[in-house]
Amino acid sequence: MFFDLIKEYTEIPGPVGNEDLVAARMVADWTPLCERVWQNKVGNVLAKVGGSGPKLLITAHMDQINFLVKSITDDGFCWLTHGTGGSEATVPPNTAYIGQPVLVRGKGAAYHPGQIGVASGHVRTAAQRAEDSVDWDDFFLDLGLSSRAEVEDLGIRPGSQVIFAAETKRLGHHIVGRAMDDRVGLALMTQLARDLQGRELQYELYFAATIEEEVGLGGSMNLAHEVGFDLAIALEIGLVGDIPTVKSSYMPTALGKGPIITHKDARIHYSEKVADLLIAAAERLEQPVQHAVFHGFATDGDSLIRMGVPTALFTFPARYTHSPYEMIDEPDVVAMFEVMRELLQNG
Numbered sequence: 001m002f003f004d005l006i007k008e009y010t011e012i013p014g015p016v017g018n019e020d021l022v023a024a025r026m027v028a029d030w031t032p033l034c035e036r037v038w039q040n041k042v043g044n045v046l047a048k049v050g051g052s053g054p055k056l057l058i059t060a061h062m063d064q065i066n067f068l069v070k071s072i073t074d075d076g077f078c079w080l081t082h083g084t085g086g087s088e089a090t091v092p093p094n095t096a097y098i099g100q101p102v103l104v105r106g107k108g109a110a111y112h113p114g115q116i117g118v119a120s121g122h123v124r125t126a127a128q129r130a131e132d133s134v135d136w137d138d139f140f141l142d143l144g145l146s147s148r149a150e151v152e153d154l155g156i157r158p159g160s161q162v163i164f165a166a167e168t169k170r171l172g173h174h175i176v177g178r179a180m181d182d183r184v185g186l187a188l189m190t191q192l193a194r195d196l197q198g199r200e201l202q203y204e205l206y207f208a209a210t211i212e213e214e215v216g217l218g219g220s221m222n223l224a225h226e227v228g229f230d231l232a233i234a235l236e237i238g239l240v241g242d243i244p245t246v247k248s249s250y251m252p253t254a255l256g257k258g259p260i261i262t263h264k265d266a267r268i269h270y271s272e273k274v275a276d277l278l279i280a281a282a283e284r285l286e287q288p289v290q291h292a293v294f295h296g297f298a299t300d301g302d303s304l305i306r307m308g309v310p311t312a313l314f315t316f317p318a319r320y321t322h323s324p325y326e327m328i329d330e331p332d333v334v335a336m337f338e339v340m341r342e343l344l345q346n347g
């Protein structure tokens with residue numbers, strides 16, 4: 001049900017600050033389904049879907065994690081640095097991105113293929129082999145080019161953005177790929193708008209697709225000024241502990257056990273009143289939900305609460321977050337969709 005849309009959305013390039021291609025797709029997909037669609041000055045896409053009642057905002061972010069080119073060597077390699085927030089998930093010693101194919105944004109918003117290079121064991125010195133961590137000076141961007149001039153001809157310079165290039169595909173029972181965070185949230189919103197066409201809603205429903213979440217919730221701070229929202233639901237990737245190297249006592253959530261109501265993260269305690277609405281809707285459907293607290297994690301919901309909008313955080317379980325191979329379970333996404341549809345139709 002969701003795979004095709006998730007594949008399409010996750011494969012649109014949208015590094016932090018250059019979300020234009022994703023925004024254009026949201027405007028194109030939402031305009032025929034919503035009463036009004038607009039983009040504010042910083043680039044957030046907003047939509048009034050329809051319905052009447054309390055003003056309910058559903059939000060997800062368009063940007064995806066990325067690195068930045070820091071400098072270019074004479075022989076055409078690029079050193080990299082942080083492109084997003086400095087969370088433990090996105091900085092060394094996370095080795096999830098070593099050897100991965102990537103895309104680099106050049107002039108004319110063209111994306112050029114490259115890969116993250118690292119010295120193999122065959123050519124590492126004894127001192128390098130003894131290192132037990134990976135840092136920014138251990139890996140680099142290899143575009144397969146031979147000189148600084150060739151790289152610069154593509155419009156690549158310090159500050160150029162580098163995103164993962166992995167294709168989204170099915171793997172066993174699951175779906176794996178890049179930018180599940182947070183394009184799955186956008187796919188949920190589009191699917192809701194499609195499904196709710198012509199149905200009566202208990203809320204005046206709005207959508208927001210935000211910019212720059214990954215660099216400190218940069219796009220969401222202005223959302224509350226757009227419309228006087230009464231309540232909000234932030235859709236995000238959720239953490240799970242169902243792999244051999246994580247203890248369930250540390251993270252009790254899992255793929256395939258239903259959406260996760262996240263009560264608190266590193267920055268805020270989410271609205272229990274709005275969460276209770278989601279829980280009640282899930283109970284009416286006899287749909288199990290999971291409960292969790294996430295540390296080292298923040299979402300656009302934090303901005304909304306600080307700007308005066310009671311907000312719940314509703315997340316889709318995912319393994320390997322902030323990697324090129326984020327893994328989700330389609331039935332969890334379907335369940336999340338059904339719970340929100342129930343809430344919107346029956347309060």
Ligand SMILES: [Zn+2]
Pocket residue numbers: 061181182213236237
């Ligand atoms: Zn996210």
